[in-house]
Amino acid sequence: MSLIPAALATATGLGVAGAAAGLVLPQRVRGAVVGVLTAGVGVAGGASGVAALGGSRWSAEVPGLLPLAGTHFAVDALSGLFMAVAGAVVAAVAVYGAGYVAGGAHGLGSRGAQAVLPLFALSLLLVPAAASVSTFLLLWELMALTSLLLVPAEHRARPAVREAAVWYAVMTHLGLVLLLVGFMVYAAQAGGETFAALRSGSGAMSPAVRGLVFVLTAVAFSSKAGLVPLHAWLPRAHPEAPSAVSALMSAAMVNLGVYGLVRVGFDLLGGGPAWWWLLAMAMGGLSAVYGILQAAMASDLKRLLAYSTSENMGLVVLGVGAAGLFDHAGNKALAGLALAAALLHVVNHSAFKALLFCAAGSVLRATGERNLDLLGGLRARMPLTTGLFALGALGAVALPPGNGFISEWLLLQSMIHGLAVPGVTTAIVLPVAVAVIALSSGLAAAVFVKALGVGFFARPRAEGAAAARESPLLMLAGMGLLAALCAALALVPGLLGDGLDRAVEAAGRPGTRPVSGGGLQVRLDEVSAVFSPLWVVATLTVTLGAVTATVRWAGRRRQRRTRARLWDCGGGAPTPRMAYTATSFAEPLQRVFDDVLAPEQDVDVTPMRESAYLVERVKFRNRVPDRIEHRLYRPVLDFLAAAGQSARRLAGGSVHAYLGYGFFGLVTLLVVLVVGW
Amino acid sequence: MGLLRKIRDTGRVAEPAPPRPEGHVPPQAKEFGGSVQVRCVDAGSCNGCEIEIAGAFNPVYDAERYGARLVASPRHADVALVTGPVTRNMAEPLRRTVAAMPEPRLVVAVGDCAINCGEFAGGHGVEGAVSDVVPVDLQVPGCPPRPDEIVAALRRVTGR
Numbered sequence: 001m002s003l004i005p006a007a008l009a010t011a012t013g014l015g016v017a018g019a020a021a022g023l024v025l026p027q028r029v030r031g032a033v034v035g036v037l038t039a040g041v042g043v044a045g046g047a048s049g050v051a052a053l054g055g056s057r058w059s060a061e062v063p064g065l066l067p068l069a070g071t072h073f074a075v076d077a078l079s080g081l082f083m084a085v086a087g088a089v090v091a092a093v094a095v096y097g098a099g100y101v102a103g104g105a106h107g108l109g110s111r112g113a114q115a116v117l118p119l120f121a122l123s124l125l126l127v128p129a130a131a132s133v134s135t136f137l138l139l140w141e142l143m144a145l146t147s148l149l150l151v152p153a154e155h156r157a158r159p160a161v162r163e164a165a166v167w168y169a170v171m172t173h174l175g176l177v178l179l180l181v182g183f184m185v186y187a188a189q190a191g192g193e194t195f196a197a198l199r200s201g202s203g204a205m206s207p208a209v210r211g212l213v214f215v216l217t218a219v220a221f222s223s224k225a226g227l228v229p230l231h232a233w234l235p236r237a238h239p240e241a242p243s244a245v246s247a248l249m250s251a252a253m254v255n256l257g258v259y260g261l262v263r264v265g266f267d268l269l270g271g272g273p274a275w276w277w278l279l280a281m282a283m284g285g286l287s288a289v290y291g292i293l294q295a296a297m298a299s300d301l302k303r304l305l306a307y308s309t310s311e312n313m314g315l316v317v318l319g320v321g322a323a324g325l326f327d328h329a330g331n332k333a334l335a336g337l338a339l340a341a342a343l344l345h346v347v348n349h350s351a352f353k354a355l356l357f358c359a360a361g362s363v364l365r366a367t368g369e370r371n372l373d374l375l376g377g378l379r380a381r382m383p384l385t386t387g388l389f390a391l392g393a394l395g396a397v398a399l400p401p402g403n404g405f406i407s408e409w410l411l412l413q414s415m416i417h418g419l420a421v422p423g424v425t426t427a428i429v430l431p432v433a434v435a436v437i438a439l440s441s442g443l444a445a446a447v448f449v450k451a452l453g454v455g456f457f458a459r460p461r462a463e464g465a466a467a468a469r470e471s472p473l474l475m476l477a478g479m480g481l482l483a484a485l486c487a488a489l490a491l492v493p494g495l496l497g498d499g500l501d502r503a504v505e506a507a508g509r510p511g512t513r514p515v516s517g518g519g520l521q522v523r524l525d526e527v528s529a530v531f532s533p534l535w536v537v538a539t540l541t542v543t544l545g546a547v548t549a550t551v552r553w554a555g556r557r558r559q560r561r562t563r564a565r566l567w568d569c570g571g572g573a574p575t576p577r578m579a580y581t582a583t584s585f586a587e588p589l590q591r592v593f594d595d596v597l598a599p600e601q602d603v604d605v606t607p608m609r610e611s612a613y614l615v616e617r618v619k620f621r622n623r624v625p626d627r628i629e630h631r632l633y634r635p636v637l638d639f640l641a642a643a644g645q646s647a648r649r650l651a652g653g654s655v656h657a658y659l660g661y662g663f664f665g666l667v668t669l670l671v672v673l674v675v676g677w
Numbered sequence: 678m679g680l681l682r683k684i685r686d687t688g689r690v691a692e693p694a695p696p697r698p699e700g701h702v703p704p705q706a707k708e709f710g711g712s713v714q715v716r717c718v719d720a721g722s723c724n725g726c727e728i729e730i731a732g733a734f735n736p737v738y739d740a741e742r743y744g745a746r747l748v749a750s751p752r753h754a755d756v757a758l759v760t761g762p763v764t765r766n767m768a769e770p771l772r773r774t775v776a777a778m779p780e781p782r783l784v785v786a787v788g789d790c791a792i793n794c795g796e797f798a799g800g801h802g803v804e805g806a807v808s809d810v811v812p813v814d815l816q817v818p819g820c821p822p823r824p825d826e827i828v829a830a831l832r833r834v835t836g837r
Contacts, residue, residue: 567752567777570770 004058004075007048011125014040018118023111034114035098035474038121039091045125046087052080053499059131066134072194074131077502078267081343082128082259084499085350086252088485090121093251096358096478097244099471100365107154108242117245120146124252128259132194133183140179140256144172147253150245151237164236171233175223179260182216185209186268198268210269214276217264222280225257225313226306228287232629235294238306239370243361246302250309251354255346258316262339265324266507274425277324280317285433287314288440290628295447296589297597297624299372299582301360304451305353308396311440312349312404316342318433319411322418325429327509329421334414336509340500341410347496348403348489352395355482359389362471362479363455367464372451372582377460381468386456388479393448395486398441401537403490409531412437446589454582461576491534583622590624599624691739697837698829703814705781706834709755711744713835716754716778720771720807721797722761725821726788730758732824733831740828744835751777756834758827759807760787762794768804775811785830786813789820796820 018037025033052058052075059074075083097117101109108117123143130136152165187193189209190201202210223230234254238246265276291310298304319342327335362385363378364370379386394402415437418430460466470476488495501511568574590599602621608614650661717730733740734747748754751774763771775784786807789795794806807813817830 562780564776565773567750568773570773 003051004048004056005060007044007051008073008075008126008129011041011044011048011122014038014044015118015122018121019115022114022116022118027109027111030111030114031098031101031109034118035094035101038094038097038118041118041121041125042087042090042092042094044087045122046084046091048075048129049080049083049085049087049125050499052077053084053496053502055498055502066138069132069134069193071130071135071138072132073129073135074195075129076506077499078259078262078506079128081347081499081503082255083125085255085347086124086128089248089251089350089354089482090124092478092481092485093244093247093354093358094121094478095481096247096361096475099474099476099478100242100244100361102472102474107157108150108244110153113150113153113242116146116149120150120245120248124248124256127256131196133187133198134193136195137176137180137183141176143253143256144176147245147249148172151241153242153245154240158240161240164233164240168233168237171223171230175220175230178216178223179220182213182220185216186213189213195263195268199270202269207273210272211276214265214269214272215279218261218276218280221257221260221264222283222317223257224260225254225317226287226291226310227257227283227314227317228290228310229628229632231287231291231310232626232633234310235298235303235306235626238309238357239300239302243302243357243364246306246361247354247357250306250357251350254309254313255350258313258320258342258346261317261320262343262507265320266327266339266509270508271324271327274325274328277321277328278425278429279321280324281321281429281433284314284317284319284321285436287311288318288436289314289443292440292443292447293589293593293597294624294626296443296450297586297599299586301363301370301372301375301451301455302357303370304372304447305356305360308356308444308447309349309353311444312345312353312396315408315411315437315440316345316349318342318436319345319414322415322430322433323509325426326414326418326421329423329426331418331421332510333512334418334421336504337410337512338414338418339507339509340504340512341407341414343503344410344493344496344500345404345407348395348407351403351482351485351489352392355388355392355479355486356396358475358479358482359385359392362475363389363468365475366468366471367462369462369464372455374462375455375460375465376458376576376579377465378456378468381460381465382456382470384476385471385479386452388476388483389456390452391483391486393452395490397445397448399445401490401533401540403486403493406490406493406533408437408441443589450582450585454580454585458579459576461579461581491537493533596627597624598627690736691742692737694742695825695829698832700833701815702833702836703783705783705814706836708781709834709836711835711837713745713756713831714748714754715745715756715758715831716748716751716774717758717760718767718771718774720759720761720767720791720810721764721803722788722790726760726791729821729824730760730787730827733827735824738824738828740831743828743832743837745831751775752779754778755781756783756785756831757811758785758787759791759811759813762790762797762800762803763805763807763810764802765804766802768810771807771810783814783834784811785815785817785834787817787827787830788822789818792816792818 014037018034018041021033021037022030057076061070061072063070065071097108120143123139123146127139127143130139148165148169151168152161155161186198189205190198192198192201226234238250241249265272288311291307291314295304295307295311298307319338323335323338323342326338362382363375366382367375369375395404398404398408412434415430415434418426501513504511590597600623604619605615606617608616719727732738751757757775757778759771786792790797791807794803797803804810815830817826819826
């Protein structure tokens, strides 16, 4: 069982070496060396994760590393799952990133960013291995700070990045504060700060304290996972960060929010009353629908992907909540199934979202453009990137033969069969949850048809897209690794083998072996459902081939053919300006969900001076603001700004007044302590 | 209910079908099999002929009962009903419209202007008659031609 510590030590060593290399090496070799070292971090960390999934366990205490508390590490299968996912994503994205930064001294290729990148990768791998509150929080903050430093890496090119970084900094630290308070209350009540102490101490705690701990930590973790209404940082930071960092954040970092929720809710607190899980399901369901609706409206490619992350994390948390609900009702097998579905969706989402973000980054690099309305025509200019994006999109739409389909199918099965659990709540909540999953996957299909069809097909609508060139080999190689992962998960989910069950068992619920039926089948013995992804793919391929061949054969002409020009209503040839854009594609959906989205439209008609009937200019503006963000955050920000403005009167610049504040503050504190205690 | 009563009270307004017209039948007409899709092209008309074409397809003259039907795109059409002298700006669109129609196809010049530029002959913006721009198969003279004359021309094409 020495593989895990050896691998983790190797990862740590490589991460630190990578940081040093990023700092000292000249720009010519920096990207390549840091890329190799970061990929090494990913491989080593992923190897320890795979070892843990294979059944190894490891725990250790390093007393001297941190003052007072020392550091505690433990790796079980649940940690292993998240480490394996993060490791695979890190390794592939590091390869991609090496190609991404080649030849650029600014942005992600800068000295600072290259020094921080390996540390970010390392923290992603180490967070799940932490086994005490102080270790966990320290690594959690390391992850937050390193990602925070990476988000504004391209601030020279785009000043808008800075605002995104500020939003991210504030939101992630609000989450940290909640997490800190939650864990402090927990540790104080449980009488110890190692996870083992928390686990054994949770049984004796009062339900109110347990509830408080769960709500505080769940809200903090949901903010990291990008769940509505704490998602505001996600659609800002993910599009503005360099694409390799977006991929890491969206495919590995947000997962850790789910990890925290499962670790604390199931493992440490050992499950809880129904209202905890109903809260989680409500947040998950809201995120799933709201996230994908906003993605449907977005015309910024990376913003679209970021909102889709919000949606997928919502689905995962919906599954986690359902697992908690079944667990509370005593149906452990169903709880295990729902949890397994949620965890499998984490794995699938990481694979396709990393691929999609990397492909979006390739497009951004080649065209300088993220706006779908100004893309188009990339299929001919970047055929490989288009194919890879299509593969990722297939996973994201949750239709066979994509990999997302398998986990969403499992999720749906667990929800539908959850009606076996008696109770009015389940009878109401579960059908709604099924409808939420169905609605979000339906909308996801529209979203990714838009992203692929408008962004990559047809003719280029701007010069940037027309001048696009295929990405360099390293970037394609990184994306190829992720694509292979997607394909493997879609065809043979049994590759995960018993690992998924071990992860569920590590969370204290019985494994249901959904994907272990010989590696080719998805089999649910509890609810007697089965399907085989490989056969689905084979059948689809054969059917599609047969239909295409039949149509070709039936449609072949016996008469002569004439070539005619495109019918353009007799006018000139249609220009790319007339083509369908992402905004026009989304318009019908925008109409359907008009009341939910509340779009803002402005028509500004300027008449000629000679006559009101002659129009000089018409200006039309359409904007779909994030309504939840608008309603929730704007008042808070306005209040804070107003409070700050009124507090300025206190700071008049007089030293005497400041000394007075200190004096009165001290006296008041002393009086309170004397009287109050 | 008001609509239903109106229908009942009005009854049948279509005039009884006149005898089948005599005259030259273009060879392509045989291939249409009695069903002809018609696309109108206004190549620069004063709109007099358009009003009469609209009249030919109204309930009184009812060209549709003979198998002719107006369609919205030349891609769907067998017959182009061209009106007016061909103006400079409409010459190329007219060529493209006829080129966009699947074969076999017919071009019918409706009205004196379409046949010989009529009142507008020699005008500054006039390119020429329709036959100067695309080959014409049938002519319907008149300024404007009466709806029953247009219907008669279409019946020669539909053969009904």
